Amino acid sequence: MQKxxxxxxxxxxxxxxxxxAVYLPVDKENGAKFEKWSEGTKMSQALNTIRxxxxxxxxxxxxxxxxxxxxxxxxxxxTREECEDFVIFGMKACDAxxxxxxxxxxxxxPVDTYYKxxxxxxxxxxxxxxxxxxxxxxxxxxxxxAEPEGDVSTWIADGEMYFEANTEKGKTFIESISDMLEDCxxxxxxxxxxxxxxxxxKLPLNNLKTDAFGGDKLNELFNSPxxxxxxxxxxxxxxxxxxxxxxxxYDIKDFDCGNGVKRFRCWDSCMYSDFTRMAHGxxxxxxxxxxxxxxxxxxxxxxxxxxxEFGCVGCGRCLAKCPISMNIVKVMKALxx
Amino acid sequence: MTNETLIPKIGxxxxxxxxxxxxxxxRVVTPDGxxxxxxxxxxxxxxxxxxxxxxxxxxxxxxxxxxxMEFSIKKCGCLTSWLHQMEVxxxxxxxxxxxxxxxVETDLKGKDLLFIAGGIGLAPLRSVINYVRDKRENxxxxxxxxxxxxxxxxxxxxxIISEWMADEGIEVNLTIxxxxxxxxxxxxxxxxxxxxxxxxxSKTVLICGPPxxxxxxxxxxxxxxxxxxxxFTTMELRMKCxxxxxxxxxxxxxxxxxxxxxFRYDKLGELPDEY
Amino acid sequence: MQGRMIEMAKKLLGDGTVNRVIGWxxxxxxxxxxxxxxxxxxxxxxxxVYDDFCGHNLSKYLIKESKKxxxxxxxxKPCDTYSFNQLIKEHRINRENVYIVGIPCEGKASxxxxxxxxxxxxxxxxxxxxxxxxxxxxxxxxxxxxxVLEERCTVxxxxxxxxxxxxxxxxxxxxxNSSRFDMVAKLENxxxxxxxxxxxxxxxxxxxxxxxxxxxxxxxxxxxxxxxxNSGVSNKAxxxxxxxxxxxxxxxxHVAGRCxxxxxxxxxxPQNIPLHLLNRKFIKDINELYGDYQAGEESEGRTPLTxxxxxxxxxxxxxxxxxx
Numbered sequence: 001m002q003k004x005x006x007x008x009x010x011x012x013x014x015x016x017x018x019x020x021a022v023y024l025p026v027d028k029e030n031g032a033k034f035e036k037w038s039e040g041t042k043m044s045q046a047l048n049t050i051r052x053x054x055x056x057x058x059x060x061x062x063x064x065x066x067x068x069x070x071x072x073x074x075x076x077x078x079t080r081e082e083c084e085d086f087v088i089f090g091m092k093a094c095d096a097x098x099x100x101x102x103x104x105x106x107x108x109x110p111v112d113t114y115y116k117x118x119x120x121x122x123x124x125x126x127x128x129x130x131x132x133x134x135x136x137x138x139x140x141x142x143x144x145x146a147e148p149e150g151d152v153s154t155w156i157a158d159g160e161m162y163f164e165a166n167t168e169k170g171k172t173f174i175e176s177i178s179d180m181l182e183d184c185x186x187x188x189x190x191x192x193x194x195x196x197x198x199x200x201x202k203l204p205l206n207n208l209k210t211d212a213f214g215g216d217k218l219n220e221l222f223n224s225p226x227x228x229x230x231x232x233x234x235x236x237x238x239x240x241x242x243x244x245x246x247x248x249x250y251d252i253k254d255f256d257c258g259n260g261v262k263r264f265r266c267w268d269s270c271m272y273s274d275f276t277r278m279a280h281g282x283x284x285x286x287x288x289x290x291x292x293x294x295x296x297x298x299x300x301x302x303x304x305x306x307x308x309e310f311g312c313v314g315c316g317r318c319l320a321k322c323p324i325s326m327n328i329v330k331v332m333k334a335l336x337x
Numbered sequence: 338m339t340n341e342t343l344i345p346k347i348g349x350x351x352x353x354x355x356x357x358x359x360x361x362x363x364r365v366v367t368p369d370g371x372x373x374x375x376x377x378x379x380x381x382x383x384x385x386x387x388x389x390x391x392x393x394x395x396x397x398x399x400x401x402x403x404x405x406m407e408f409s410i411k412k413c414g415c416l417t418s419w420l421h422q423m424e425v426x427x428x429x430x431x432x433x434x435x436x437x438x439x440x441v442e443t444d445l446k447g448k449d450l451l452f453i454a455g456g457i458g459l460a461p462l463r464s465v466i467n468y469v470r471d472k473r474e475n476x477x478x479x480x481x482x483x484x485x486x487x488x489x490x491x492x493x494x495x496x497i498i499s500e501w502m503a504d505e506g507i508e509v510n511l512t513i514x515x516x517x518x519x520x521x522x523x524x525x526x527x528x529x530x531x532x533x534x535x536x537x538x539s540k541t542v543l544i545c546g547p548p549x550x551x552x553x554x555x556x557x558x559x560x561x562x563x564x565x566x567x568x569f570t571t572m573e574l575r576m577k578c579x580x581x582x583x584x585x586x587x588x589x590x591x592x593x594x595x596x597x598x599x600f601r602y603d604k605l606g607e608l609p610d611e612y
Numbered sequence: 613m614q615g616r617m618i619e620m621a622k623k624l625l626g627d628g629t630v631n632r633v634i635g636w637x638x639x640x641x642x643x644x645x646x647x648x649x650x651x652x653x654x655x656x657x658x659x660x661v662y663d664d665f666c667g668h669n670l671s672k673y674l675i676k677e678s679k680k681x682x683x684x685x686x687x688x689k690p691c692d693t694y695s696f697n698q699l700i701k702e703h704r705i706n707r708e709n710v711y712i713v714g715i716p717c718e719g720k721a722s723x724x725x726x727x728x729x730x731x732x733x734x735x736x737x738x739x740x741x742x743x744x745x746x747x748x749x750x751x752x753x754x755x756x757x758x759x760v761l762e763e764r765c766t767v768x769x770x771x772x773x774x775x776x777x778x779x780x781x782x783x784x785x786x787x788x789n790s791s792r793f794d795m796v797a798k799l800e801n802x803x804x805x806x807x808x809x810x811x812x813x814x815x816x817x818x819x820x821x822x823x824x825x826x827x828x829x830x831x832x833x834x835x836x837x838x839x840x841x842n843s844g845v846s847n848k849a850x851x852x853x854x855x856x857x858x859x860x861x862x863x864x865x866h867v868a869g870r871c872x873x874x875x876x877x878x879x880x881x882p883q884n885i886p887l888h889l890l891n892r893k894f895i896k897d898i899n900e901l902y903g904d905y906q907a908g909e910e911s912e913g914r915t916p917l918t919x920x921x922x923x924x925x926x927x928x929x930x931x932x933x934x935x936x
Contacts, residue, residue: 030884031728047732050882051819060819065344067387067430074387074428078344110342110580131750133732134641202749204641204735218589222609233647233673237823239882249584252343252577254388261387265343268583269821274839276575276585279414283574283588283612293587301590320724323823323880324668325644333640 001189002174002181003162012180013037013089019176020085020123023056025049034088043090047133052245052317053095056088057118058102060242060267064114064252067261080113083121087173090127093148094138094315098245099124100149101313104306105248114265123173126150128196135316137205137329143313146196157192164189205314205329212336215304222296226334231291233324238269240318240327241294246311249275270294295331342580345385345430348373351405353425357490360457361421362397362409365431373431376400378441378465379571379599382433383579384408386423390416393435393576393594397460399467409460409492435579436598439465439543439569441472448541449477453554455527455546456485459492461571461598462545470504480536484512484527484550488520510534528553531561538562544570548612555602565603572597572605572612588612613715614662616780617687620713621660622653624685630711631682634673636666642737643723647673649684662687664739667720667762669876671695671705672829678706686710689717690784691764693773694872694908695829700775701911702870704832714776716784719757719765722879726760729753764875764888767792774909792873793896795889815857817883824860824877824887830867837862864890869898869917872908901925 004012016022022037025044032046034053066077099119106115126148129136138145147153151170155162163181165171174181200206213221241247251268254261268275270293276283284290302311312328319327352364365384367373376382376396385391392414398407412421420429439445450469454462469476481501485491491511502509512523512530523530527550538561544551551570558568572593574586581595589608591597621633633656637648643665650656669692677684688696693714699705726734726746733749739757746753758766769792771784799807825831825838838859864871864887873895877887898905902916902924 069387072424072427074347074430076345076347076430078341080341105582111339112343112582113339113341114343131732133727134734134749199733199749203733215590219607219609222589222611229648232649235823235826235880237821237826237880239821239823239880242819242821243882248582250577251583252391254385254390256388263387263391268577268585270584272822278573278575279417289611296589297584297587301587304590319640319644320727321882323827323882325639325646327644329640330646 001162001164001184001186002178003160003184004181006156006159006161008180009043009161012177013041014039015177015180016087016089020087022087022089024089037089047129047131047136048092048094048315048317050317050321051243052098052315053088053091054098054102054245054248056086056122057099057115058106058248058250058267062114062265064263064265067263068259069261080117083117085121085123087123087125089125090154091124091148091150092129092315093126093143093145094136094313095245096124096126096149097138097141097143097313098315101246101302101309101311102248104309123152123169124150125152125154125170125173128153128155128192130156130192130196132196132199132203133316134204135319136203137208137314137316139200139203139206140208140210140314141310141312144197145200146193155189155192157188160188162189208314208329208332209336210299210310210332213299213303213310213332214308215300218296218300218304221300221335222292224335227288227292230326230331230334231288234271234287234291234326235323236271236273236287236290237323238271239321239323241269241271242267243317243321245313245315245317246298247294270297295328298328299332342432343578345383345391345432346373348384348429348431350423350425350427350429353423356409356492356494357485359412359421360409360490360492361412362407362493363420364405364407365429366405368428372403372405374434376406376434377438378468379436379438379461380434381436381579381594381598382406382408382431383435383576384416384420385430386416386419387430389419390414391430391577392416393573393579395461395464395571395598396434397463399464399471401468401471409457409463411457433579435594437596439599441465441468444569445469445541445543446475447477449537449539450479451536451540451542452479452481452483453527453531453542453544453546454481454483455550455554456490457492458544458546458550459483460545462543463493463496465543466501470501470507473506478508478540479506480508480510480534480540482510482512482527482531482534482536484514484530486514487517488513526550526553528557531557535561538567540567542568544568565606566601568602569599570602570605571599574612613780614660617662617713617715618656618660620778620780621650621656621685624711625653625656629683630685632677633660633685633687634670634677635687636661636668641734643721643726643734649677662715664719664721664737664744664757665723667722667879669695669827669829669874671699672827672832672876674705674710675699675832678709680709682709684710685713687713687715688773688776689715690771690773691717691769691872691874693775694770694906695874696908697775697911698870698872698908699829699832701908701913702832712776712778714773714779714783716781717765717771719761719768721757721760722762724884725762726755729755729760731755762875762879763886764792764873764878767794769873769906775911793892795886796892796896799889799893811857814885815860817885818860819883820859821882823880823882825863827876827880828863828867829872829874829876830870831863860885860887860890864894867891868894869905869915870907871895872906901929 023034025032026035027044031050032044068075106112129145151167165174249268298311348365354362381393381395394408397409574593576586576594577583579594581592586593624630633650636645637659638661647668736747769790770786871891
């Protein structure tokens with residue numbers, strides 16, 4: 001384990017930025033947001049960013065391919081470019097796990113090359129949480145905010161930041177800044193971890209369990225009469241899907257620029273009525289069906305297809321942002337009860 | 338960079354056949370005149386006109402056709418309307434093949450086959466029928482029951498008459514919904530016709546058509562004594578990626594684009610009723 | 613207040629005056645309340661809540677709920693009654709299927725604002741009227757209620773119920789001295805470049821989730837133009853900055869003269885865009901050009917933008933005011 005005085009953080013970011021783009025949570029008027037470091041940028045102390053880190057590997061909109069249409073002829077232009085190297089600094093344990101979940105979708109065959117390209121060029125430097133909130137329930141999904149995953153894990157204790165590499169990529173990264181770090185023991189970090197674990201035990205959602213969910217409960221949960229009540233005041237806005245670090249459904253659309261057509265991919269939401277609409281019908285006509293799809297996907301379908309892993313990391317963003325305060329926690333509690 | 342499934346190839350439409358008032362069959366090859374890719378019967382491809390849209394269509398031609406692919410497409414939305422007004426020589430984009438296929442090399446081998454189609458539902462079955470005809474020695478008897486609204490709505494009518502009906506080893510039973518001048522064949526809906534024909538219950542059934550027709554035909558088959566494990570069908574839902582990632586064409590935990598479009602009926606019954 | 617409401621809901625359900633009750637349902641924490649329909653006394657006893665966090669305007673739900681069989685009891689705060697009246701005016705709600713109980717409101721608090729003060733790990737919130745005592749796993753905190761009110765409540769336009777079948781408590785008055793147009797005036801006094809920069813900054817945060825539209829009582833179209841796949845606009849991606857801006861501006865135009873300034877758009881925006889300012893600009897202009905007008909005050913009659921009089925200003929007013 002190695003450490004650095006928090007006072008030298010600016011210097012560290014400066015050094016890191018020489019080799020790659022560095023993104024870190026920064027306080028903005030309405031909460032923290034990942035931003036590229038430039039001289040003067042300060043790292044936010046907020047628990048987490050309003051939007052998740054998924055934008056880095058799965059941006060809200062991205063160009064897939066360009067077409068030139070000339071009479072009856074079409075030209076296809078592959079516009080993919082090698083992504084620049086970047087570091088996401090200060091990601092939390094929940095977001096780090098969400099990358100693993102997104103990997104299961106985008107890196108399974110056929111591999112999504114847009115995603116893979118960004119994924120390979122990014123180094124994830126995670127930071128242990130110091131002040132978890134009542135909306136946090138990552139531990140329900142086996143995530144420990146005291147031991148965040150990622151290429152490098154860091155902890156802040158007594159004015160110092162502690163670093164530990166978890167992967168080869170992480171080791172290379174640590175080497176690139178090693179002249180700023182000094183070797184140290186793990187005592188301070190161990191104490192910090194114990195402190196975080198103590199807080200986690202006090203959180204109001206620490207008793208939330210997943211026992212009632214999983215691929216084997218598919219029809220039983222799908223047919224539950226409780227969906228009607230749970231979905232009745234849903235606005236169908238899709239905010240939950242947009243702030244969610246694991247929601248990955250997307251749409252592909254064409255945009256006619258006048259001198260060519262750009263085919264782009266954008267985030268989509270199962271909460272929207274046009275998500276499944278076809279020229280001759282819609283398989284999910286009501287908000288009840290659309291609402292059910294989102295939670296069935298995370299709690300049943302995803303684990304059914306991915307060795308029991310749930311499609312939620314308990315980051316609590318949907319709890320904080322849903323305009324009517326309906327969320328996966330309420331759904332789980334209602335369905336298991 | 339490595340191949341990306343979302344980046345399509347160019348296809349050229351080399352022939353357009355008017356099948357019915359709202360169905361046309363398009364022949365597609367690559368710009369250098371070759372088949373765009375190999376496929377198995379029942380698999381699909383994403384066709385698009387840039388700026389108009391992209392959608393999934395079943396490949397109507399048989400894999401044994403090594404020269405080109407065909408798509409029988411019904412005009413019902415924005416993209417299909419555009420495809421219907423294009424002329425020979427038009428380029429489109431194509432990517433695939435996507436999805437699973439009818440189990441022609443496993444479950445269907447050596448079996449007596451009963452094909453039941455309604456309307457444009459013949460499109461995916463035509464691929465299997467011609468595949469089976471070309472590999473005749475691998476399969477038992479072939480019976481085709483095909484129904485449509487009217488004589489004019491029977492897709493591939495010429496091929497049915499001149500090739501399938503002329504083929505001694507194939508029994509073809511056509512029906513239309515209502516009496517029509519110049520039609521001396523059977524009149525009535527497919528499910529009832531199936532009951533009337535009373536096919537041998539040892540046959541393996543491949544069924545494709547509008548959901549309502551499938552539902553009632555399955556009821557008729559059950560009445561006759563067929564098991565759900567003997568019946569294969571295809572599903573169609575909204576698709577964007579074609580590879581099980583964009584998240585919309587699922588029935589329960591199965592993606593129609595990847596785990597389908599072909600489902601054995603008993604397996605489909607295990608999934609939630611959301612299609 | 614909650615006790616009296618529960619008592620009344622149970623009485624009206626019991627004597628058959630209503631068949632269902634729409635109100636607010638308790639959450640996991642002290643503040644995460646969800647609008648909900650209650651069908652019997654047991655459900656009401658178990659989960660019904662009315663407190664400082666029941667900000668949701670229930671009027672829009674009545675578009676759907678009032679079309680169902682039976683009668684619905686709805687609890688409306690003063691500003692929610694304006695939305696209700698406006699929907700009656702637009703023939704979106706079946707009035708005979710709704711029984712309105714007007715309830716007083718002393719302003720609703722925003723849990724998000726409390727959290728923005730750095731308060732985390734909330735396990736309970738209690739109020740002594742002016743202050744909230746917030747219990748957290750990190751210790752107790754006290755915040756002044758006035759510091760954490762929803763923006764719309766800090767400039768409350770009216771404590772008067774404009775429509776009801778029954779009231780709990782005394783009715784209030786229209787607040788003639790509301791300072792709700794101050795920020796609009798400030799924007800008007802900016803240079804065009806400053807104003808453009810302000811709105812570009814705000815609107816560029818939009819993630820096109822459509823929460824503002826879906827919660828808005830004035831957005832009652834059965835099919836929105838932005839959801840038409842053939843409209844040539846992208847309904848869920850901020851593809852171009854033009855669309856990002858135009859979505860909100862077009863929406864503001866569409867609700868102009870009908871927006872009651874209920875403030876739900878800004879409350880639900882996950883990106884905290886002050887969308888209500890666009891609507892307030894229209895309201896302020898209408899007041900200045902056609903005389904004071906409050907949408908939803910009446911359930912009948914024409915609106916300034918759908919009425920013509922010879923005294924109406926000339927269209928050239930746009931040019932003159934723009935040159936100011």
